Amino acid sequence: DTGVSQNPRHKITKRGQNVTFRCDPISEHNRLYWYRQTLGQGPEFLTYFQNEAQLEKSRLLSDRFSAERPKGSFSTLEIQRTEQGDSAMYLCASSPLASGIETQYFGPGTRLLVL
Amino acid sequence: AQSVTQPDIHITVSEGASLELRCNYSYGATPYLFWYVQSPGQGLQLLLKYFSGDTLVQGIKGFEAEFKRSQSSFNLRKPSVHWSDAAEYFCAVGAKGGKLIFGQGTELSVKP
Numbered sequence: 001d002t003g004v005s006q007n008p009r010h011k012i013t014k015r016g017q018n019v020t021f022r023c024d025p026i027s028e029h030n031r032l033y034w035y036r037q038t039l040g041q042g043p044e045f046l047t048y049f050q051n052e053a054q055l056e057k058s059r060l061l062s063d064r065f066s067a068e069r070p071k072g073s074f075s076t077l078e079i080q081r082t083e084q085g086d087s088a089m090y091l092c093a094s095s096p097l098a099s100g101i102e103t104q105y106f107g108p109g110t111r112l113l114v115l
Numbered sequence: 116a117q118s119v120t121q122p123d124i125h126i127t128v129s130e131g132a133s134l135e136l137r138c139n140y141s142y143g144a145t146p147y148l149f150w151y152v153q154s155p156g157q158g159l160q161l162l163l164k165y166f167s168g169d170t171l172v173q174g175i176k177g178f179e180a181e182f183k184r185s186q187s188s189f190n191l192r193k194p195s196v197h198w199s200d201a202a203e204y205f206c207a208v209g210a211k212g213g214k215l216i217f218g219q220g221t222e223l224s225v226k227p
Contacts, residue, residue: 042217101209
């Protein structure tokens with residue numbers, strides 16, 4: 001069990017550029033979640049996958065955001081045409097359960113700064 | 116809609132003193148409740164969780180929390196705070212699909 005990993009840890013980009021983040025969950029965890037955390041706030045749910053299926057997307061996830069988990073293992077979160085309001089910490093978490101509610105294990109996050 | 120409220124944005128305690136961080140939730144069914152801790156620039160680490168059973172749950176690092184259904188609360192406690200406990204603490208409730216709904220957090224500072 002090596003934990004949840006996220007890359008890159010930090011990303012600085014200019015407004016209008018596209019960025020992509022990667023999350024590697026704990027091996028064999030069925031569920032993978034993405035959250036966004038802005039300064040001074042708690043994490044807010046963005047989307048989640050059960051294996052390769054994306055089952056729910058928050059209203060926070062505008063059409064500039066897309067997430068994939070192509071083989072049910074790692075996941076990517078892409079933001080197109082970044083805006084300054086996208087600056088935040090993007091957290092990934094995984095959970096072993098296929099249904100219900102179970103403990104989520106978080107990665108260290110990717111901190112995005114849009115200039 | 117489900118929600119979590121942490122009334123205290125920032126708390127300062129002296130090292131060795133006791134600690135209580137407040138958490139109130141709004142949820143229609145039996146809640147699944149969590150406390151996570153976040154050090155600066157880091158991800159979240161689970162301290163403890165309540166799913167059912169004994170309403171007083173023990174966690175890591177000497178923390179405990181008590182679920183009180185009548186008060187819709189799940190307060191976090193520690194009898195003696197250490198300087199290394201300085202961090203941000205988040206209370207969360209599990210919702211449909213397993214997603215977590217977090218409070219805005221309480222920042223804990225520890226005075227020497």
